[in-house]
Amino acid sequence: MRWIRGLPLLTLLLPVVVLAQAPSRGPARPRVVAVKSASLAPYASFLAGFSSEARADVTEVTLEESPTEAARVFKSLAAQKPALILALGPLAANAARRSLGGDVPVLFAMVPYHEKYGLEAPHVTGIALTSDFGPELAALKALAPAAKRVGILHDPRSSAGSVTQARSVGSGLGLSIVPLAVESQERVGEVLEGAVGKVDGLLMVADKTVGNASVVQALIAFSAARRIPLVALTASQVKEGATLALSPAPLALGQQAGRLANRIIHERVDPGALAVARPEGLDLSFNLTAAKKSGPSCDVALEVLRFAARRDFAVKVYE
Template sequence: MKRWGLLLVWAVLVPWVSSAQPVRPKVVVVKSSSLASYSSVVAGFSAEVHAEVSEVVLDDSAQAATRALQRIAAQKPALVLAIGPLAANSARRTLGKEVPVLFAMVPYYEKYGLEGPNLTGIALTSDFRPELAALKALSSSIKRVGILNDPRFSSGMVDAARAVAEPLGLSIVSLEMDGQAKLEKVLANAKDKVDAMLMVADKTVGNASVVQGLIAFSTANRLPLVGLTPSQVKEGATLALAPSPITIGQQAGRLANRIIHERVDPGALAVAQPEGLDLAVNLSAASKLGGSKDVVLELLRFAAKRDFPVRVFE
């Protein structure tokens, strides 16, 4: 008899316990494509966020992306994590104020206007401190760091770089251009006026042909060039300090928790600096630099002191 009584109590309590479980908020991850790096972002994000996560991979066309985001909006998720430029742009245009949007893995996010109400994200570039520190570690002869930039878009970044450079004993040389056609002249005038070059996330400078021209100039003049991404290092830049995708995902997960569970307005959050960086080094480019120091060895020492993982390109 006791046994049947216990079973009856269990049958009554189990549904009550189940119904008392809190419903996990739903988050949709929208990826611009199926890149492996985007999948790493999702892995890091899923490990940190306190929510049920689903994924959508967009087609290449903007129209198809808009339709996909409209379907997502109808589901009323607690948040959308938009990975890559297509996903971030489509989410910004389509979701509006209805669904909080957090973006990641968007190079040159400034040129897409990815700031506003109900929207924030994580930049792919830092505040220049680690990049300038890396140049300082390379050689004591580096004093003048050139920054190719369009002042219409990047005057604030140049000023920020100057503020960081001064305590390190470095000076910033602003190399201004307002169009691709002026690249050759600006770089020709910069010869013998800079000891290194630092790329910034500038709408004009971000053009692929401008990047190639900057790499060619730095190589010809045996100047270290700090790029923005590992892909630029693979193309010929000396080094880059870029966030690892899985670290970006973990950071995005923590931001999402603030937005979902603490009810923080995404629009009130500034676009975040990346928290963890990887060092990418081009061995061929580094070996062509002047000076008596082993540049690669100095970069490895720099990375070891800061616990930066290292990626090496030939």
């Protein structure tokens, strides 16, 4: 063994080796707690997209179907003070708004008809599951170029704003919106019969009065009988017989939420100052059998595919 001024060379090298192997520690990443209303496959896809974009460590909590239990969970989370609560689904979003103080920001997503839950709060923002009607009306126009009048079955007490927005968007596409107002499900048949000959297509909106299975079936039956296209809200409604629908893709929605979370966490943007965002990534569902009623099936399908390609929408086809 070699010696240097009375010390073994090995003794001098040991500290160097230890220091070289010591792990380097960077700053701790912010913590996001994703609270799910249930264990659903779309939530899993959403979180995969969120985790790919958010610059944070994500932990998951799944609620039981109990508002009392949800409140208890959020009380515990409030004491931990995470950088952000990501609330997925109605139960989680409602409990987060009610149980968390303004010092914990909340981002909600995957909440159908979010308007009816009153989720507005200084520390809350989110991403809607519906667009501004621009893609839907453009898809209807691609499917039925001769269409001029689009009927919207709705309850004015909850969806007057949606009709106004659709009118604004439709005017730029040469489409006029025909409001089909109904305040109870019992009058749906009567209102639809009154629309015969007055509409060239139908557009569904997220409305709690008409947003149920029986009304959807009435709209599908009316569309088929009058041979006019029906733009629905979900792929399942297209599978049942609606002509087409544009619905958010959970993975893309999660990526959008991740980017929004970065603004809130890293740029210190106040969630209450952010309007609820519209979904950016959409899937187009298309019912070939229903579309045949609008014209030659090959021509109709080709136009829908061209429309989807221009917008970079993934396409699901049903018969």
